[in-house]
Structure formats: C-alpha cells, structure tokens
Amino acid sequence: MKRQIVMSMLAGATLLAGTLLGAAPAQAQPAQAQSAQAPSADVPAEFGSDWHDPVTAAPPVTRPSGVSCQVTLAAAQFRDFTPYTGSYTPPEGCGDRWSKVVLRMDGKVKGRQFDRLGYLHLGGVEIFRTSTPQPSPDGIEWSVEKDVTRYSDTFRARHDVEMLIGNVVDGTYTGIIDVKVTLRFYEGHGAPVPDRVLTLHDNALTTPRNSERIVAEVYATGSGGGCEEYWYLTVPSNAPYSCQADNGPYREVQIKVDGQLAGIAAPFPTVWTGGWSNPFLWYVVPGPRALDIKPIEYDLTPFAGLLNDGRAHRVEVAVVGVPEGQPGWSAPVNVLVWQDAKRAHVTGKLTTHTSGALADSSTYTPGSEHRVDTEGDHRLTVAGYVDTSHGRVTTTVRRSLANTSTHRWADGENPDALKATWTDDESVTVDGRGPARTTRTHRTYTMDGTTTIGAGDRLRTVLTLGDRADVTVVRAGRRTGWNRLDDTYAGDATYTINVPRDQRHAVGTTSERYRIRGSAGCYDRSVGTAQGVLIRERDGC
Numbered sequence: 001m002k003r004q005i006v007m008s009m010l011a012g013a014t015l016l017a018g019t020l021l022g023a024a025p026a027q028a029q030p031a032q033a034q035s036a037q038a039p040s041a042d043v044p045a046e047f048g049s050d051w052h053d054p055v056t057a058a059p060p061v062t063r064p065s066g067v068s069c070q071v072t073l074a075a076a077q078f079r080d081f082t083p084y085t086g087s088y089t090p091p092e093g094c095g096d097r098w099s100k101v102v103l104r105m106d107g108k109v110k111g112r113q114f115d116r117l118g119y120l121h122l123g124g125v126e127i128f129r130t131s132t133p134q135p136s137p138d139g140i141e142w143s144v145e146k147d148v149t150r151y152s153d154t155f156r157a158r159h160d161v162e163m164l165i166g167n168v169v170d171g172t173y174t175g176i177i178d179v180k181v182t183l184r185f186y187e188g189h190g191a192p193v194p195d196r197v198l199t200l201h202d203n204a205l206t207t208p209r210n211s212e213r214i215v216a217e218v219y220a221t222g223s224g225g226g227c228e229e230y231w232y233l234t235v236p237s238n239a240p241y242s243c244q245a246d247n248g249p250y251r252e253v254q255i256k257v258d259g260q261l262a263g264i265a266a267p268f269p270t271v272w273t274g275g276w277s278n279p280f281l282w283y284v285v286p287g288p289r290a291l292d293i294k295p296i297e298y299d300l301t302p303f304a305g306l307l308n309d310g311r312a313h314r315v316e317v318a319v320v321g322v323p324e325g326q327p328g329w330s331a332p333v334n335v336l337v338w339q340d341a342k343r344a345h346v347t348g349k350l351t352t353h354t355s356g357a358l359a360d361s362s363t364y365t366p367g368s369e370h371r372v373d374t375e376g377d378h379r380l381t382v383a384g385y386v387d388t389s390h391g392r393v394t395t396t397v398r399r400s401l402a403n404t405s406t407h408r409w410a411d412g413e414n415p416d417a418l419k420a421t422w423t424d425d426e427s428v429t430v431d432g433r434g435p436a437r438t439t440r441t442h443r444t445y446t447m448d449g450t451t452t453i454g455a456g457d458r459l460r461t462v463l464t465l466g467d468r469a470d471v472t473v474v475r476a477g478r479r480t481g482w483n484r485l486d487d488t489y490a491g492d493a494t495y496t497i498n499v500p501r502d503q504r505h506a507v508g509t510t511s512e513r514y515r516i517r518g519s520a521g522c523y524d525r526s527v528g529t530a531q532g533v534l535i536r537e538r539d540g541c
Helices: 149-155 227-233 301-307
Strands: 068-078 084-088 098-109 117-122 125-131 140-147 159-165 177-187 196-199 211-218 252-257 260-265 296-299 313-320 333-339 347-355 359-365 369-388 391-410 416-431 437-454 458-475 478-496 507-518 521-530 533-539
Touching (some): 125 149, 159 177, 211 252, 227 416, 260 391, 313 333
Antiparallel strands (some): 098 140, 098 177, 347 369, 507 521
16 A cells, blocks of 8 residues: 555645745744533544544733734635635724734634645735644634734735635535634734845845844745655655655755855654544644744844845745755745844945755665665854944854654555654854844754554554754853743554545544743643544643
C-alpha cells in the first residue's frame, strides 16, 4: 500500500492568487472556540459520524478593557478556487491608534472534505494564513484568533480585501467551507508598532529613506498536494520511495537582497489535518500551527543603509532543497518598517556578511529496512549600522540552523517511520544609545512517528510533534526578560483503509499540552480526546 494513496490531500489548496513572528510587536496565537460539550468519560468504542469541534490547548489572545469597535473583513462560502473580494473601511469610534487589533475567523463545514489551505490579504498585505480541519458528516465549527496589531498601518486606510480557501465540491467531496472574518479594534496605545507595512511588487522593494529598523516576514508553506506537502519525508533520488527530492529532506527558507543572502531559517514542519495518512489523528486536536500559520521573521536592519537610497531593490525568497521546477511552496513577503521621525534620510552601511558553507547530506542505506540519514546545517552573520537622529545604532544578526533525521521504511513503505529534529538559533544585538541589548531565540521542532498497515488493512499511526522556543533578553550583561514555549502533540489512531467511510471502525487518542513560562507569567493547559470525544481539559500553573 503506497503512502501517496492515503496521504493528506492539500492539492485543492494551491494558491492561485498572490505568492505566498523576537522583538516583533505581535505573536499570533490560535484560540479554537470550544464547544459547550464538557469533557466526558463516556467514550464510544470507535469514531461515529460526529465528533467534538476542533480544539487546541493554545492560549486565547488577551484583550484589553475599554472601548472597542468591530469590522467584518470577509463572509464567504468556498466551493472552488474563486477568491472572495470585498472592501475594508477603518472603524469609526476607536480612533486611528489601537492598543490591540484581534482577527477572528469563524468557520463551519460538514460532509466530506479534504484539508484546505487559505489566505487573507488586505491591500496586498497577507495578514492571515490558515488551513482547515476535516469535517464530520454531521458538521463541525471552529474559530481561530490572531493578534494582528503589527499591521496597524494597513488598517488605517481603505483597502481591497481578498480571501481564498481553495476548495473542490463535487459528488464525492461535499463540504462547503463557510467562514466569517472580523477585526476587533481596542482604542488606546500599546507597544510600538511598525510605521509602515510594505509588500513586494515583482520582487522589488522600495523603503522610506528614513527607515531605521526593517523586518521581513515570510508565510512559507509547503503544500499543493505534491511531495512538498510532506517534504520532511522525501528521500534522495537513489532511494526506492514514492517521494524523491534530489538530495533529500533538508529544507531552508532563504531571503536575499539584491542577490546577497540576507537571512536563513528552518521552516516549521507543519502537519496538516489529513497528514501522516491518518485524518483521525487531527479531527479534534490539530497539530501545532496547522490552523494559524506563523510567518518566519528576518531582521533586515543591517541592510537598512543600502535599502534607504530611494531606489527599488530586489528581494527574493527561495526554499533550498526543492527539486528544480517542482511546485509546492508559497512564500509571500511583508516588510515591516520603523522610521526615524526626525530624519528625512537615515544613512548606514552593511559592515559584516559571513556565510558558512551549507551542509546538506542524506545517506541511503539499502536493505530489508531501507534507511536515509540526513544531516544539514548552515550559519549566517550579518551586521550593519544606521546613523539616526539619536546616534549610530549597530545591529548584528547571527543565525544557525541544523537538521538531523532518520527515515526508515520497508518494501511497500510499510512500515514507514521518521524521527527528526530541527533547530533554529538566532541572536539579534542592537548597540546604540545605552547598553547593548541582545535577544537570543532557540527554536526546536521535533517529529517522531510511524505508520504501519497490519492485518485486515488496519492502518495505525503513532506520532508526537514538538514546537519549542526559548527567548532570552540580555542588557548590560543582565537578563532582563525571558520566555519559554513548549507545545507538544501526541496521537495514536487506527482505522481500516480501502473501505467505505462507515466501515473504517476507527479508534484513536490524541492530546496536546501547551506551556508558556517566563518573566511575564505562566500558562499551562492540556487537552485530550478518545474516539473524537473530548475527555480532558486541564489548566496548570
């Protein structure tokens, strides 16, 4: 039984319009609305025709008190690849400065449908990227919230709205995806936000000449129904496996300025809600980030002196490891700019650019158990200064990536197993007007899973996923802030393949624990399910 027959199918989600968070002011956090159904010990013997609405352990977006206003951005039913288009007008009654802006998407779908990928653009700026849960025959409802305060510059003017969740509805796939997206504005002043939010036009970027800080964000996703949807399972071309990719599974998202490497990052290994051949893993608890896809951030401030010359500069994003000519990755770019209000022109210079050699090695070992061992790493250091109205400020960015994985499978890709770790270490030091301030971020992503097809065509997947990040802020040699995130998912689900839906006799348990600890406080929540029933919700701290 070849994996590609039963793997997740995001093919209907390929983006047709547009191309595809630290010191940045906002971090997106999904908050799936929970059903009124309470945790229950009354668990059926197997999945039925309905299950609990999707839920995650992630924290809701905090909301300030006081005056707020709401604007509806989109209300649409997605049946095909026709984007929703509309217009946006800034809210009345909340001013043009806000302490927080919260995006909320409410969705519902029933019947049969694959997982689908979607985006939301406002004036060309991508403010939200999501995928969808797969429905029950009786239907599900879910919601996602995201702090989008960082896009305040965009929200202050009228703009066109475009949203698409590419879908297919026919005699087999009946689920129409019905969504409503709103923005809630909270009057007041909060953390400083970017003065400008820019997009690229034909890969060209022109920044204001007085830019003193520049951050690019890239919503990079591997999708489209081909092998790049689960790029972490690809193997070198000399190995007998259904998904081959030249050198293997190492992927790296790079951003370049005028052809010069300006930033590197490890993409998050998102597992969509049909992934690992087993939708029963994700019906209630989706994998980390699946419903709220976070952008990769690159601090381009060392290049500000170059970019501030008033000319258009070429900014490009590429994904290392994708076979030439093969589709499947989208990588739209937003550029966030902070300006020096007391200078018409901020000058500067790139002073350091050191790129280590990219190491990417996948070794295939044949046998009754096929095996591919992958090791990859890359380092980049860039530094530059800008001469601002408050003096010279030097920014140094160091980033180091590493990936190790072991992929084992037998003939017929049964069993099929992967154990992988990705690390993305980043240090940003800002030196000027006072003691230097360094923000260090250590990101670790993990995946450990096995899919086996046993007697009676019973397919079983056992899988754990980890999304972890440690952030430390140091000033004058003293730690002034810290934050630790640990989001862990675990699932074990079995069902009969090659039979009608009502004969699958599926069973499965899933759980997620989401923990945040740091100088700002503590959050600890876990959820658990069995056969689609929510059996546990627990708060710690």
